[in-house]
Amino acid sequence: MLLIDLARTSAAVAADSARLAKIRHLADLLSRVEPHEAEIAVAYLSGELPQRQIGVGYASLRELPDPRQIASATLTEVDDLLSRIKAQAGPGSQAARKELVAQLFRSLTRQEQSFLLRLLGGELRQGALNGVMIEAVAKASGVPAAEVRRALTLRGWLPAVGAAALVGGVEALRSFHLEVGRPVAPMLAQSAPNLPAALLKLGGPGALEWKLDGIRVQTHRSGDRVRVFTRTLDDITAQVPELVEAALGLHADDLVLDGEVIAVRPDGRPEPFQVTAGRVASKLDVERLRETTPLRVFFFDALRVHGKDMLDLPDAERHAALEQAVPSDLLIPRLVTADPDEAATFYSDALRRGHEGIVAKSLTTPYAAGRRGAGWIKVKPRHTLDLVVLAAEWGHGRRQGKLSNLHLGARDPETGGFVMLGKTFKGLTDDLLNWQTEHFLTLATGPSDEWVVPLRPELVVEIAFDGVQRSPRYPGGMALRFARVLRYRPDKPPTEADTIETVRSLLL
DNA sequence: TTCCGACAGTGGGGTCGCAAT
DNA sequence: ATTGCGACCCCACTATCGGAA
Numbered sequence: 125m126l127l128i129d130l131a132r133t134s135a136a137v138a139a140d141s142a143r144l145a146k147i148r149h150l151a152d153l154l155s156r157v158e159p160h161e162a163e164i165a166v167a168y169l170s171g172e173l174p175q176r177q178i179g180v181g182y183a184s185l186r187e188l189p190d191p192r193q194i195a196s197a198t199l200t201e202v203d204d205l206l207s208r209i210k211a212q213a214g215p216g217s218q219a220a221r222k223e224l225v226a227q228l229f230r231s232l233t234r235q236e237q238s239f240l241l242r243l244l245g246g247e248l249r250q251g252a253l254n255g256v257m258i259e260a261v262a263k264a265s266g267v268p269a270a271e272v273r274r275a276l277t278l279r280g281w282l283p284a285v286g287a288a289a290l291v292g293g294v295e296a297l298r299s300f301h302l303e304v305g306r307p308v309a310p311m312l313a314q315s316a317p318n319l320p321a322a323l324l325k326l327g328g329p330g331a332l333e334w335k336l337d338g339i340r341v342q343t344h345r346s347g348d349r350v351r352v353f354t355r356t357l358d359d360i361t362a363q364v365p366e367l368v369e370a371a372l373g374l375h376a377d378d379l380v381l382d383g384e385v386i387a388v389r390p391d392g393r394p395e396p397f398q399v400t401a402g403r404v405a406s407k408l409d410v411e412r413l414r415e416t417t418p419l420r421v422f423f424f425d426a427l428r429v430h431g432k433d434m435l436d437l438p439d440a441e442r443h444a445a446l447e448q449a450v451p452s453d454l455l456i457p458r459l460v461t462a463d464p465d466e467a468a469t470f471y472s473d474a475l476r477r478g479h480e481g482i483v484a485k486s487l488t489t490p491y492a493a494g495r496r497g498a499g500w501i502k503v504k505p506r507h508t509l510d511l512v513v514l515a516a517e518w519g520h521g522r523r524q525g526k527l528s529n530l531h532l533g534a535r536d537p538e539t540g541g542f543v544m545l546g547k548t549f550k551g552l553t554d555d556l557l558n559w560q561t562e563h564f565l566t567l568a569t570g571p572s573d574e575w576v577v578p579l580r581p582e583l584v585v586e587i588a589f590d591g592v593q594r595s596p597r598y599p600g601g602m603a604l605r606f607a608r609v610l611r612y613r614p615d616k617p618p619t620e621a622d623t624i625e626t627v628r629s630l631l632l
Numbered sequence: 633t634t635c636c637g638a639c640a641g642t643g644g645g646g647t648c649g650c651a652a653t
Numbered sequence: 654a655t656t657g658c659g660a661c662c663c664c665a666c667t668a669t670c671g672g673a674a
Contacts, residue, residue, distance in 0.1 A: 143639085143670050181659055218651060247641085255639045315665085339662065356661070398646060401662050405648045498637090522641065529643070549643050550666050590664085593645075603645060606664055
């Protein structure tokens, strides 16, 4: 099959807003693909590469060679070149990758170049990724979508699952099982604004667990072999020896557990997320790091214990098996209660000990791998500040032509100026985007055709955020975590905006 | 007919490792 | 030594479609 066929399909998918039409376009192409190119086609049209990453991003695609006129590149040819690009390493590798990228793009027409540029840049922008592709694979292969979904949660990689369905049908999908050593898509949580709302959403008796601000870890053990995977199914076994040892210390030797690792201080309190993330990301001299920045693991779910798969069992049964297999000092604190007061006490205790919040869990839901199911509801405290908009950036994609990303500043009473604390583009409705684009242009103090438009610091905006963290990037040495817009405060003059001291008092 | 779950899109801050400067 | 880049960790929120109620 030719790359141009995929590029045309992608354009058709982007042109139709209806999901069912997108599915039709994708299924139509998939039903024509040769078996040996099925995985490539599923990957490209869902925004993935069979190689996963190849070390090429938008920055290395800034200048491209002229396109050719006649399309002739096959999927196999493109895939081979991407593999060669990925294989480059060591001194001279950047130049070698650049030359191979140029060679690849020289062989493509304008439409193919545009498609591959978006694919490699990680922004396909055709309104279809995994979710739509699952349906398209089902349609093209004549297999129920539920079978595709089930196989995907167990395999975690749609190109492989899609190719299996297209080539081998439902029998091929049935051969996917929970396999120790191969990660499963982790279950995700929905969120609620506060504890009563979370309990209401749960609808019945539930369990509360601490929510730790660390790294999600799916731990597999078969005999004396242990593998640890992150939320995106990357293998971090080598970076977390404490966890490997903890898993080997358990008496069950055929298991898959879900949990969180955090770096802890000598007094047992959690380190800030930045410290945990740095520790887990670091691959050099792990033995030294574990002395200076030790990790602790807290398990909260069991997908398999003593060789028995538990994904489909209710939470309460999985947790009972977890308690059997894991000593209490490796378990996340948990309270089963229907009493709102007890729940509130548990929540405030978790916060007092420095944790991020709690997760409320239904006792009856199965482990919904890969889904953001209503069985888990997270609750975190929310802070707000009134800040001043210092500048705005032009948006991309569906926000093209709109001033989107806000630069936020707190008042500095010493100088009478403002100190930037970060940016946000979240929480804006389309109406608000339109209004702010128009209004900001009247406040601009610089050219409005630059990417960043500086503004007179006159508009106050109420911002919600999760916390203040240390920042090497901003002048105040602090930045807001997960900042989002709540509302504009045209009634409030910038002289009454919150001060940098107020922000500093929130930095732990 | 209305409601709501799932999905895609738009990006945020931080850290590490690696190659190039 | 410093810088640029890619990859990955954490993530919130809105708009939209289409099946469920």
